Amino acid sequence: MVLRMAGIQCEIREVVLKDKPQAMLDISPKGTVPVLQLPDGRIIDESFEIMCWALAVNDPEQCLCPENGSPVEMLALIRLNDSEFKFHLDRYKYPQRFGKSVDAGHHFSRACEFLAILDSRLNQTSFLFGAGASLADVALFPFVRQFASVDPETFGQLSCSHVQYWLGYWLGNMHFLHVMKKFPQWHVGDNSTFLLP
Ligand SMILES: N[C@@H](CCC(=O)N[C@@H](CS)C(=O)NCC(=O)O)C(=O)O
The missing domain is CATH 1.20.1050.10 (Glutathione S-transferase Yfyf (Class Pi); Chain A, domain 2)
Structure with a gap:
């Protein structure tokens, strides 16, 4: 959701937790979602860190700069x-x-x-x-x-x-609402599905 708020285009690979793809476990052996792989190969596999990374790239709604408090x-x-x-x-x-x-x-x-x-x-x-x-x-x-x-x-x-x-x-x-749409399970070789329309 925060990737979308930040306007960052991202390929979605929908994971079924009972059937985790090997490609995911290879880059993040702890086996939890979400996992973000950056174009330079870096892996971010904690949702909070993904949010912070995305907002550091682009924060149009100023989510990192709260009006009240620090x-x-x-x-x-x-x-x-x-x-x-x-x-x-x-x-x-x-x-x-x-x-x-x-x-x-x-x-x-x-x-x-x-x-x-x-x-x-x-x-x-x-x-x-x-x-x-x-x-x-x-x-x-x-x-x-x-x-x-x-x-x-x-x-x-x-x-x-x-x-x-x-x-x-x-x-x-x-x-x-957009990110909660059902995406089809990803399999190796599938066409890419993107986050932004
Ligand atoms: N602290 C992690 C928690 C991730 C997490 O536990 N995600 C659950 C799904 S909501 C998961 O992948 N569970 C692995 C499983 O059920 O096999 C994060 O926020 O990224």
Whole structure:
């Protein structure tokens, strides 16, 4: 999505996780998506690093320069998401994967504490760090989307109306809608599919 926001043309090779292509494992043995291969052969295989790389190339919406707060504060919020919120989200979403003692309700409540932090920021401005979208907004909304989709009715009843509105904005964002289209699984020798139309 951020590659598209940055206007960077990119060949898409859609991976089915149960059937990872050898060409992907050869350049990134850890076997997670996304993986970006640059024309000079460099590999970036962490989504956050791909976002930072793309915005360093071109940042038309000024996502790296938040209007309120500093890039350091933005990174701190992203780190809190990737550690605390993701930890509780996973245990709320798939308690059975973490053993019998895991209480999904407890992790739901802890995840809601993070949503309250977001809600208080979004009570002040339309986006997390001001009137325009920032790297933090784009990095965080997919996790909030996952949280909401576990039980949309419960999410809709939470008292975090600013987060609910903000998520609605992102779900209708044209870059998001474009990248969420179903792409066919890539096989060696296929014609190229490009990100930008
Ligand atoms: N921190 C990594 C996480 C990547 C990750 O775990 N991606 C999942 C899909 S969302 C994956 O590739 N899982 C590998 C698998 O299920 O085999 C990133 O953001 O790039």
